[in-house]
Structures are given as C-alpha cells and as structure tokens.
Amino acid sequence: MKHPSVLLLGGGGFLGRALAGHLCRKGWLVHIVSHGPAGNLQKNIVFHQGNMEDKALVETILPKCAVVVHLASGTTPGSSAGKPLVEVDMNVVPTLKFLDIFRNCGNQRMIFVSSGGTLYGNPAIIPVNEVHTLRSLSYHGAGKIAIEAFLQAFAYDSGKYVTILRPSNLYGPGQSLRQGFGFIRTVFEHLQMDTEMKIWGDGSIVRDFLYIQDMLKSIEVVIDADPHTDVYNIGYGKGYSLNAVIKTVEKVCGKTLKVRYLPARQVDVQKVVLDCAKIREKLAWKPETSLEEGIRLTWQWMLHQ
Numbered sequence: 001m002k003h004p005s006v007l008l009l010g011g012g013g014f015l016g017r018a019l020a021g022h023l024c025r026k027g028w029l030v031h032i033v034s035h036g037p038a039g040n041l042q043k044n045i046v047f048h049q050g051n052m053e054d055k056a057l058v059e060t061i062l063p064k065c066a067v068v069v070h071l072a073s074g075t076t077p078g079s080s081a082g083k084p085l086v087e088v089d090m091n092v093v094p095t096l097k098f099l100d101i102f103r104n105c106g107n108q109r110m111i112f113v114s115s116g117g118t119l120y121g122n123p124a125i126i127p128v129n130e131v132h133t134l135r136s137l138s139y140h141g142a143g144k145i146a147i148e149a150f151l152q153a154f155a156y157d158s159g160k161y162v163t164i165l166r167p168s169n170l171y172g173p174g175q176s177l178r179q180g181f182g183f184i185r186t187v188f189e190h191l192q193m194d195t196e197m198k199i200w201g202d203g204s205i206v207r208d209f210l211y212i213q214d215m216l217k218s219i220e221v222v223i224d225a226d227p228h229t230d231v232y233n234i235g236y237g238k239g240y241s242l243n244a245v246i247k248t249v250e251k252v253c254g255k256t257l258k259v260r261y262l263p264a265r266q267v268d269v270q271k272v273v274l275d276c277a278k279i280r281e282k283l284a285w286k287p288e289t290s291l292e293e294g295i296r297l298t299w300q301w302m303l304h305q
Helices: 014-025 055-064 084-103 139-158 183-193 212-224 242-253 277-283 291-303
Strands: 005-009 029-034 045-049 065-070 109-113 161-167 169-171 196-200 206-211 230-234 239-241 258-262
Touching: 005 014, 005 055, 014 029, 014 045, 014 212, 029 055, 055 065, 055 084, 065 084, 084 139, 109 139, 109 212, 139 161, 161 212, 169 183, 169 212, 169 291, 183 196, 183 206, 183 242, 183 291, 206 212, 206 242, 206 291, 212 230, 212 277, 230 277, 239 242, 242 291
Parallel strands: 005 029, 005 065, 029 045, 065 109, 109 161, 161 230, 169 206, 196 258
Antiparallel strands: 206 239
8 A cells, every 4th residue: 555745854864864765665755854965865755955944845845745754953962062042043943933834734743753862861760751850961952852842732732743752872774973973883983993982981871772673663653553642752671881882792793992981971861761661552662673683783784884
C-alpha cells in the first residue's frame, strides 16, 4: 500500500537522512526542508533548500503532506552555553513561526523530536520517566522544554495532534562528525586516526545510547498509530558510562583509544537513563539492538567508508 507524503523539517542531519531513507523504503514520499546541502537523494525524496520559517516555501509543501516531523535544531548544549538568546533565536522562534503557518493548513498531526538527555537535568530517579520534573542544566535543553510547552499549548488551542519524542543518545551507520554530537562516532574516528580524544570529566558520566534503527522504528510506530497528543521517552533503557562505551568500542575494533580527561563542564548531566515503559505499553515499541551489537554494526559501516 502506498503511503501519502511526509514533511521532515531539518531532515538533512543524521536522524533526518536515516528517517528519510527508512520512510521511502516503507512507501512514503518524503519532502525535506533544510538549509544544508541536499546530498545524494533516493527517488522518493524531494529536497527543498530553505527553513521552516519560509512561509512561501512551507505553504507549497504542507498541503501535500499527511504528517510533519520536526527534527530541526541549530544548537548543541555546548554551542549555546552562556548564550540563551542564541537558543531562542535559532530554535524556539523558528518553531513558533512554523506553527503560525501550520495552524492554517489542513494538516492535523505533527511529531517533534525533542531530547531525552538534556531535559531532566540530574534526575532524582533512574530510570527517568516522562512525568519527571523538567530542569535542564543547559540553555539547549531549556529551549527544548520551551518548544515542548508551546507545542502542547498549540495542540490544545488548535485541536491538532502533536506527539513529542524524547530520544536518548543516537548512534549508528550514517552519522557524520559534528562537534558536540555523537560520542560513539567520535570514539571511532579517533581510533581510526590514532589520535587523542578529549573527554570532559573523568568519563564516569552515564548515558543511554540508542541505535539509529531502533529510533527509526519508534517514529514509524508513532506515524502508523492513530493521531494523538502525547510525550514518549525513546531509549535503550540501560545506562553506560563513557569509559564503559570506550571499552566496548575497543573490544569490537581491537584497538586502544588515546584519551585525555579535561575538567568537567557544568552543562553536562551526570547520569540519565530513560524509562520507556510508556511507549512499550501504548504502541508496542521496544529497542532491539544491544550496545555491543550496535557498535559492531557501526564499525562495519565505517570500515567501508
């Protein structure tokens, strides 16, 4: 069965490119709006150079699309550190301008990919579920919280459906190097180049790492479900310290990483692991790829680049 069209906002990044390919294979026609380069596109992907604030551009695409997936983000926790206005100008304001356009189009549903690693601060309970207090340590996370709040108010005000996904740290084939993102990808790069990797802190901070294919399937099940407004954590559900991840990568690659530890940063959460029981119970999604298996698959991909 042929699906209708989907619009990916900010679809030029790691998750966006992977999601576009995944949805194409499922029969969707994918429209991407991104300010980045188009790159190599599959047959059923239409790339539009621009941004979500471009009213003339977006208004020509929205009527063709049954679902909007908002992936766009112009900052990282590090890049907006000490710069709250940068976070607002690059992420919050563009989203609000898009909502003004979206309100008057026929589309009824939107999926926003938020963050599971920056919203909860240092959680009081591990694993952390969706009802935990939001208390970001970074302006990047604060921006995500603000966007979520506006989206929830928009859903109530407009009668449209907005589903919010809070993914953990994504990794896997197709992830390019980008400063501030991709710890596992960066470890691989330093191992390949035999160069020293700098780590903020002593490597004891704990993160929840999710393989890209599992993330794609979570978005797919949300799209396939009846339209609804809700919030879901999307993670592996088990935490690993950065040092433990390094040891796993070294085991898979058969190499030893050169590491230099630097003073810890205030913006870095010490430990976060996501409780994903809600999406498992409501939509029957669960992760399938272990950390070691995901690292092995990623390493095999890198060897052929």
